[in-house]
Amino acid sequence: MTWSKRILWPACLAAAWTLLAPGMVLADDDAGGSCTCVEQPGASYVVFGAAAEDVSGTTQANGLRGAYPNGWYVSSRLFAAGGPYNRQRYELRLQDTGSENGRGWGRIAVWPLSVELNSSRRDDYAWDLHGLSPELPRQRTDYRSAQLRWHKGEAQNMQLRYEGRKIDRQGGTLLRDLEYRRLGYQYNFSVGGTGVRGQYCQVNTEVDAPRIGVSSGKIDTSTVRLEAPFGDKLTAYGTGSVAHFSFDNLLDSSMDTTDYTTGLRYRPSCDWEFSADYRHKENPSSNAVSSHSDGFCRLAATAVYTPGCGNRIEAGYNCQKTNYFQLHMQDPSVRSLLHGTAQVTPADVAAVTSNYLPRTHNAWAGFRWQLSDRLSADGRLDYHFGSPPLTDLVQEGSASPFPDKRLDASTDWNYEVSDKDTLGLKLNQQNSSWNDRDSSFDLLSVSGTWTRDLGGPGLMTLALSNSTSSLSAPDVTDTYASDNTSYVVTLYNEHPIVDYTLDFAYTNSTGAERYTQTAVGADIGPRCIPDLGLRVDWFDRNYKTITGLNTTALEVGVTYKLRF
Amino acid sequence: MAWSGRWLVTISLVLVVAVVAVWRVTSAQLEGLEGMEPPDDVTGTDCSICHGKFAEQFKYTHSPALNAECTTCHLEKGEGKHGGLSMEGRELCLQCHTDKAGHYVAASCWATGCHADVHGSDKDKLFISSRTEEYPGFFEATAGAQFVGSDQCIACHGDKHDWWKASMHALNDAEDRVTPDMRGCESCHGPGGNHFGRRAGIGDFSQAGAEEAGQVCLKCHAREIFASDFTRGTHAQAGVTCVSCHNPHDTQNKHELYMPPNQLCLDCHTTVRAEFARLSHHPVDLEDPRTGMLCVECHDPHAGNGRSMLIAPPEEFCVKCHVDKQGPFVYPHVGYESSLGQGCLSCHNQHGSNAPNLLKISDRGLCIQCHTDRAEHRGGRNCWTSGCHTEHHGSNQSYLFFQ
Numbered sequence: 001m002t003w004s005k006r007i008l009w010p011a012c013l014a015a016a017w018t019l020l021a022p023g024m025v026l027a028d029d030d031a032g033g034s035c036t037c038v039e040q041p042g043a044s045y046v047v048f049g050a051a052a053e054d055v056s057g058t059t060q061a062n063g064l065r066g067a068y069p070n071g072w073y074v075s076s077r078l079f080a081a082g083g084p085y086n087r088q089r090y091e092l093r094l095q096d097t098g099s100e101n102g103r104g105w106g107r108i109a110v111w112p113l114s115v116e117l118n119s120s121r122r123d124d125y126a127w128d129l130h131g132l133s134p135e136l137p138r139q140r141t142d143y144r145s146a147q148l149r150w151h152k153g154e155a156q157n158m159q160l161r162y163e164g165r166k167i168d169r170q171g172g173t174l175l176r177d178l179e180y181r182r183l184g185y186q187y188n189f190s191v192g193g194t195g196v197r198g199q200y201c202q203v204n205t206e207v208d209a210p211r212i213g214v215s216s217g218k219i220d221t222s223t224v225r226l227e228a229p230f231g232d233k234l235t236a237y238g239t240g241s242v243a244h245f246s247f248d249n250l251l252d253s254s255m256d257t258t259d260y261t262t263g264l265r266y267r268p269s270c271d272w273e274f275s276a277d278y279r280h281k282e283n284p285s286s287n288a289v290s291s292h293s294d295g296f297c298r299l300a301a302t303a304v305y306t307p308g309c310g311n312r313i314e315a316g317y318n319c320q321k322t323n324y325f326q327l328h329m330q331d332p333s334v335r336s337l338l339h340g341t342a343q344v345t346p347a348d349v350a351a352v353t354s355n356y357l358p359r360t361h362n363a364w365a366g367f368r369w370q371l372s373d374r375l376s377a378d379g380r381l382d383y384h385f386g387s388p389p390l391t392d393l394v395q396e397g398s399a400s401p402f403p404d405k406r407l408d409a410s411t412d413w414n415y416e417v418s419d420k421d422t423l424g425l426k427l428n429q430q431n432s433s434w435n436d437r438d439s440s441f442d443l444l445s446v447s448g449t450w451t452r453d454l455g456g457p458g459l460m461t462l463a464l465s466n467s468t469s470s471l472s473a474p475d476v477t478d479t480y481a482s483d484n485t486s487y488v489v490t491l492y493n494e495h496p497i498v499d500y501t502l503d504f505a506y507t508n509s510t511g512a513e514r515y516t517q518t519a520v521g522a523d524i525g526p527r528c529i530p531d532l533g534l535r536v537d538w539f540d541r542n543y544k545t546i547t548g549l550n551t552t553a554l555e556v557g558v559t560y561k562l563r564f
Numbered sequence: 565m566a567w568s569g570r571w572l573v574t575i576s577l578v579l580v581v582a583v584v585a586v587w588r589v590t591s592a593q594l595e596g597l598e599g600m601e602p603p604d605d606v607t608g609t610d611c612s613i614c615h616g617k618f619a620e621q622f623k624y625t626h627s628p629a630l631n632a633e634c635t636t637c638h639l640e641k642g643e644g645k646h647g648g649l650s651m652e653g654r655e656l657c658l659q660c661h662t663d664k665a666g667h668y669v670a671a672s673c674w675a676t677g678c679h680a681d682v683h684g685s686d687k688d689k690l691f692i693s694s695r696t697e698e699y700p701g702f703f704e705a706t707a708g709a710q711f712v713g714s715d716q717c718i719a720c721h722g723d724k725h726d727w728w729k730a731s732m733h734a735l736n737d738a739e740d741r742v743t744p745d746m747r748g749c750e751s752c753h754g755p756g757g758n759h760f761g762r763r764a765g766i767g768d769f770s771q772a773g774a775e776e777a778g779q780v781c782l783k784c785h786a787r788e789i790f791a792s793d794f795t796r797g798t799h800a801q802a803g804v805t806c807v808s809c810h811n812p813h814d815t816q817n818k819h820e821l822y823m824p825p826n827q828l829c830l831d832c833h834t835t836v837r838a839e840f841a842r843l844s845h846h847p848v849d850l851e852d853p854r855t856g857m858l859c860v861e862c863h864d865p866h867a868g869n870g871r872s873m874l875i876a877p878p879e880e881f882c883v884k885c886h887v888d889k890q891g892p893f894v895y896p897h898v899g900y901e902s903s904l905g906q907g908c909l910s911c912h913n914q915h916g917s918n919a920p921n922l923l924k925i926s927d928r929g930l931c932i933q934c935h936t937d938r939a940e941h942r943g944g945r946n947c948w949t950s951g952c953h954t955e956h957h958g959s960n961q962s963y964l965f966f967q
Contacts, residue, residue, distance in 0.1 A: 207888065213960050287893075291898055293904060310802055322904060338963050403934075437936060439937070443924065467918070505838075505842075509843070
């Protein structure tokens, strides 16, 4: 099916519904009775748009403004809402380009049914890091979805959803195709008179991954969630999930996993809440040969104090016991097995596998507090410790890659300097340490924002972010450090002549991928023609050490909204 | 004492008789005066002879009444019925208050019950209650009030209703909603009986806290928002209410949102907005969210888990799209298992990163954060671009994640 047909079918269906739906009134209608309408809102409209782009060099996936097709493209959008007391809405959006990029999207809502169709194709470049020097092979991503939702009286509702994604990557040495199709069903329900609420989900996924080392097959997952109140203060909840794997190219092709959580929540007053839950999960591991986890059980408890005014203090603790199987990789028999040509099975290495139950603990505390009328802060501290599982992947008796202790800290501060200005500061820090190796690794990320209210809807934001990392280890002279900084400005303001939005982002990376990137964009809406919109984008990426990846792109677009 | 009792009864009887007599006489006089024309020697400015001086009666007096310009609103003597108005409805007021033309009322400014006493009031703007009246609370405002029906609301708030009737919430006017507390405007705002002329006499969502607003919305949406209790969520704790994001009168955006979904989230979360401007980021498109991801694909704004309001632990929803990373593998990378490490977030920044592929660190430092003993073991630029450990998410072929 060609791309044009892909976008045609949702388009035609949505258009047919728009034209043929009974009782559809697009124009103004009086509310009836004694109401004299001031002005009927112009909810129905059509937007026409076109854009031209000029690209030099190559482009990358996830560019700021999407894929750059390097040519003209057109887009249009229809939005139509029904008249008085009509719970009907019709939306349709199309975009097509000359280089097989584009999307079609449509939604029809006729109470109590809602149907949504989505189809897109994107042809751009992906990062291929699997080589001595990175390259940008072309990739094409096709995505389509259809969703039907039924909503009866708010008491019960359900959703049926299909989605599929196909990624074709061309030219990369190790990037190969991937495709999946998924059919999902979700049903929310309540048991009348008891207050019990529930949700049932069934998701069937079909994966086709021809890459070496990755399996293709089916994954069917069923999940049930229940919540039952016992009076005003006590609630019991639980979630149970069963997944069935049937993979094509494994010795044991049929595997199951179970995962369930059950807990109690107690709210003795509006200020306090206590909860405790227990989770048990079993992973499918009948094919696993190396060190692996077969499952775990976790007991957790949390206390939350909310005295009001947005203030909150919470703390919790959980203890986890993992069912861990360690393969003694340094055993000569294992090494010869793993380095041989024959396929190794779990039975082959069972004799040199140890099973034990390492315990790990996590204690955490968090808060959010309005320190004054203008200053608010929130933060969270996570401390992980215990006896993590060992591996001897590298050498006999080598310590685990899991640290003995890890501290994760994050905090976010907001200060209203005045009624117009707000400052924000966000920090994330991670410290990991290995006692037996006397080494540690630190990661710090800091970002600050300044937001200024320009009056009315006008808003300006300046953001600066920086992240660094460092290793401290004995006998290691070539330690690692990186430094990345980005500057972002967004501005929206109203002017007597035009309304405008400006975006600016500059990134400077001094890590291994040394580059600078600049992106500037502007939306302009003239007041004299309020339905006219203009958009200009300029994008530049410049590598300091790698040649052939530099990109410059310019895009100019125009839209016009026709109301009816 | 006995005599005092008799005197009390006698005095009470006399007083009752006197009050009744005065009332009967006054009523008769008023009935006789109705429709009567004033004497010929009384001019248009002499209304105060009979009607008294308004300036002495009220704290705030309507300027025509204050200046004895009664014919501004009333008919001139001899033009019609005595005391009749020169115009009907709101047009009478708009002849002076031209700037209030857009202040919509269907009937008249006083018939709505707002500016009920047009001659004067002890309240500002001739309201029957003060605009600055302290708001008693969302539910307290409507305590004891009667349901009046949406038609009464439309009389003043017709513009809101025009939007609302095209929204999904127009369901509330469906015929099967027979009870007044579940129908029309009052299904959300509460009974309107206290609201006539009193700004504070109705459920006002701009004054409501998260818990109050949540109670109203969850009256219908409790089953839909399964994640138990909205008021327990981070949003609610931070003062974000249902109407902070949803406009139940609107019809333009899906789910009655104030603006397209991603824009709505990033309008407050400006730091995250900046993260999406980095080199690699998830394809969240602010212009048209349907072209890429939605914030709500990972976060549940109503009541997700923990501080980031995630819909599930990251390792569970990341693999919904990245299905080839899900496993199970013959040779799993145990560090990715959430039960032992940090899952996907061990290596990736979820929103955006200056390093390719959303990596926390761009080079071999990524691996060193766990494999500190391998800091000097590198065969190429880093552990995977060297061409060695390329299948680091897990492999069915190589225990060292070779290709």
